Amino acid sequence: MGTRRNHSYLKLIFLLFIFLLGFSLSLHKISNWDIWWHLRAGEYIWEKGLIPREDIFSFTAEGRKWIDHTWLFQAVSWKIYSVAGLAGLIISKALLVGTTFVLLMLVCLRRGSHKTAALLATGFALFILRPRLFIRPHIFTLLFLALHLLILESSTKRRIWLALLPLLMVIWVNVHGGFVAGFIVLFCHLAGFTSHLGFLKFKGEAWSREELQSFYILVAATLATIAATLLNPYTYEILAFPFRLIGQKTYMENIFEWMPLWRLKGFYLFWIFLFLTLTAVFFSWRNLQPSDILQLLVFVILAFLAQRHIELFVIIATPILARHITLDLKKALSDKTLLWGVEMRPLGHLINLAAILLLVFAGIWVIFPRRSAFGLGVRSRLYPEKAADFIKQARITGRMYNEYEWGGYLIWRFFPQRKVFMDGRTVVYGEDLYQDWTKISEGRKHWQETLDKYGVNFLIINYQKDRPASFWEEERWVPIYWDDYTLVAIRDAPENRSLIEKYDARLTSPTIFPRNLSRDNVQTIITKLEEKTIQDPECAVAHILLGRILRRQGNLEAAIREYYRAIEIESRTGGPYYVTGAAYYFLAAAHYLQGYTQAAIEDCLSAIKFMPTNCDTYNRLGTLYQNLGETEKAQKMFEQAALCYFRRGLIQLGLGETEEAKKWLEQAAVLAPENEAIRAKLREMDAD
Structure with missing residues (x-):
């Protein structure tokens, strides 16, 4: 009795911890682009008492058909905003995220996963999805998908739970186009159940009455859920909406979240998660359920087709990962091993504490470098x-x-x-x-x-x-x-x-500033820039431009002060990284003119940290190393600069800017005269 109570306490502790972790990691300032038009649409719905059916926000698409499939999210968001402001929206989203991962961990536990395995798998999923936890309708898709899985898992013992699926779908279909994920999960379970019955038939075993009843109820629940999708303002048209972007090449190639995964760098946590899932499944493949095979296959394909679907795969795969880690550990250690079998004794306590501390330190590692982005309100200078x-x-x-x-x-x-x-x-x-x-x-x-x-x-x-x-x-x-x-x-x-x-x-516009520097009205420009710094004290670019003029006049000390002022503004306000990079780039030139070569090198390295794709910084750094006689470092920087110029040339060539492209390619050829790819491209352009 005492052991069972201890197990319940531990389960509650883990669930509370994962809720607080999800709440904390998603409590960050608003930084996504779409929440604003969602709010304005929600206001329109409440004020007009109707859901828009044609575009009302643009002059280019005015009157075009608009299936506002997220209208319910917009209406709810506007009501929260009107009562509690942006802070209320952020807190509501954080509560929603915490609840989502509690539900996901419950799915893991319902599937027989060890509590620590369920905690670690769910926590890992949370860290993978953290960058996508914006105030957007897809947050509800994550919640409803986890709830979908929990209902299906609970229905194995009490089939009445399946009656909730159509009710859930009525809300889901009016909140986000991700409701299709619910269909996929249902069809995978139905196909898995069908394959199970087929396998029994193949072995010559009779179907039990209970199995047939379960199958018919699942079919009925699936049909009722499909019918529930029609309960929306656009009826059957909503079914085609989620597929309208698929196959439109322009969007697939240009909009980041719709790009296929193989075209993108990064996503290291996802690749680790995928590797762990496949490895865990491999070592206990005999216990892999048919529905799990189908779900893993379908959702990993979706993730590869468009990186925005990574979140769906992670939600689906987390319970599978936790279950198979549990099975693998049981197989490796056996139930009689103290390490596995006794959770509430000292060694078990240490394992559970270590799991919690691991996730806590991971949370600190995520939050601390980005602490300016966490909290309530709007992220500045975005x-x-x-x-x-x-x-x-x-x-x-x-x-x-x-x-x-x-x-x-x-x-x-x-x-x-x-x-x-x-x-x-x-x-x-x-x-x-x-x-x-x-x-x-x-x-x-x-x-x-x-x-x-x-x-x-x-x-x-x-x-x-x-x-x-x-x-x-x-x-x-x-x-x-x-x-x-x-x-x-x-x-x-x-x-x-x-x-x-x-x-x-x-006269002062940064876009044509270099052209103005050759004019005689330098003092007028200085006056206007000084006025700009008074009107907008947080405009770092104004200080950079002032520094450039002062450096040109030979007033290096004053120029350096302006550059440092720009860096200080950006570090305090969390401004655009490229502005800080530009300040360090020009600071390097001023320090070099003062004779401080080592300081100039440090400035260039700082500029590269903030602007890793700036070609001129690598070129300047190569020149500085060359002046110090560090030939190997100089050559490395020149090669990096040449590669950067080459890429810029190719981009301009793709835009049809032939003269601009040739300028960049020629710069690349000067720095890397033996690079055959650069020379070949120049020969090709000359031939044309």
Whole structure:
């Protein structure tokens, strides 16, 4: 009796711990793009008393059909926000995540997993999924998928649990398109049960009455669950929605979360998880259930086709991993071994404590370096907040062109007064509009004509993105505002003349700043930049630009102070990493001119840490090593710079910018004259 009570206490402790771990790791500031348009859509639903059926947020897709499959998530999110603000949304999401992983651990335990194995497997799953735990509708898919698994597992003892599946699906289908995962799980269980009955028939054994009843009830539950999906505002149309993106090449190649896994680097925890799962299954394969085989196969294929489906595979595979680790350990140690059989004695206590401490230290390791991102509120310097304030304050009118990822935030700030060019609702826009957006974003041939086609009057863009030089040389667009990453430019037209005269920022705009440095009005530029630092004390780029002018004038000490000021601002505010990298890059030049070569090398290494793809930094570092006579290090840096220039050249070539591409390739050839790939590409361009 006492042992059973101890087991129950330990189970409760583990479940409470996994809840608190999930809650803590998901309690971070808002940093995803889509939550903003979800909130605005939720407000629209509550105020109008209807669910939108056509696009209301953009001028490019206005009136196009919109199947708002996440309308219930939006309505609930808006109500939480209206009562408790953004903090309420973050806390609600953290509670949801904690509950999801408690349910997942319960599935592991229901399947006979050892408590410690269940804890470690569930904790590992949590760390894999942590980067995806945003306030987005897919959070409900993770919750409902775990609940789906728990209901199916519980139904093996009490079939009445299956009656909950259709009720669950009514909510799921109105919250997120991931409801299809529930179908897949059901079909896998049904197929597994069918194969079990077929195997009995093959062996010549009769089906028991209880087995037949279980089969018929599972079939009925599956059909009822399918029918439940029709209880949504769009009825049968919702069934096709999750598949509309599949096969659309433009999205698969350009939108990160839809890219196939084999095209992407990283995801090391996922690969380790997959390896552990397959290894655990291998050593106890005789105990592998048919439904588990099907689920692993289907969901690993989905994960490989699009990395956003990794989360589905992890939820599905966690109970399988925990169960087979348990079976493998039982086989290796036997039930009589003290290490396995006695949980509440001293050695068992140590094992359980070690498992908890392992997850605690892993949590600290995750949170501490990213502590500025955790907490309540909005992650700073991620959205174009100041630029949106400026657009409102300056009363800029007309159609805007915006960054794809900023569309949701701009809907939040401007709807219904201003509508966006594009946002994250890719299915609404279609491939044609997305390709037009990409043409403009990358400065491809005829990008200006595309803006004319849509009647765009002003741009709000991230000028730190890699674009061809010709993009910034276009004089039909006048910069009127900029900060550390955002630029607002307005069409040079008579109706905008008063705004241009008042806010003209061409002299100080970071996009054409090098061109301005050769002019005679340097003092005017300095004055304007000093005014900028007063108006926006947290604009690090203004200090970097000031430093560049002061260095050009020979005032190295003052220039260095400006660079350090920029670095201090970025470290305090958690600004864009590339701004910090740029500050270190120019700081290296100033230190070198002062004769501090070693300090310049340290600055370059810091710049590479923040901007690992900046070609010029490797080139500069190679020159510094060369000056010190460290030939081997210099050669390594020059080769790295050449490879970087080569890649940039290929990118520009892909954009149709032949002259720009040739410039980068020639720089690469100077640094690596023996590189045959670079020389071959240059010969190919000369031949054309």
